Amino acid sequence: MLVCTAARVSCDQCQIVRINGIPCHETGCPDSWDGATGECENCGCEFELTHRGHSFCDDSCAASYHGWPSEDAMEEEEDDQD
Numbered sequence: 001m002l003v004c005t006a007a008r009v010s011c012d013q014c015q016i017v018r019i020n021g022i023p024c025h026e027t028g029c030p031d032s033w034d035g036a037t038g039e040c041e042n043c044g045c046e047f048e049l050t051h052r053g054h055s056f057c058d059d060s061c062a063a064s065y066h067g068w069p070s071e072d073a074m075e076e077e078e079d080d081q082d
């Protein structure tokens with residue numbers, strides 16, 4: 001995990017390198033996705049990676065990219081336990 005403090009950034013999986021003053025994980029670090037940004041494969045917006053292998057800015061983009069039912073469609077599934 002990437003640990004940021006006022007003075008230094010460290011990773012328990014690699015030696016942090018600074019590129020243009022920006023702390024980055026070494027190539028191949030298993031935590032290199034942590035805190036990185038990615039481009040949504042559906043809408044193309046930039047988002048912060050919160051899961052390893054994450055490629056969509058949110059679930060609705062993933063759903064629409066894969067053709068899964070949208071959240072709007074799921075709203076029809078009302079819970080009748082009231």
Ligand SMILES: [Zn+2]
Nearest residue numbers: 011014025029
């Ligand atoms: Zn690292």
Ligand SMILES: [Zn+2]
Nearest residue numbers: 040043057061
């Ligand atoms: Zn998106």
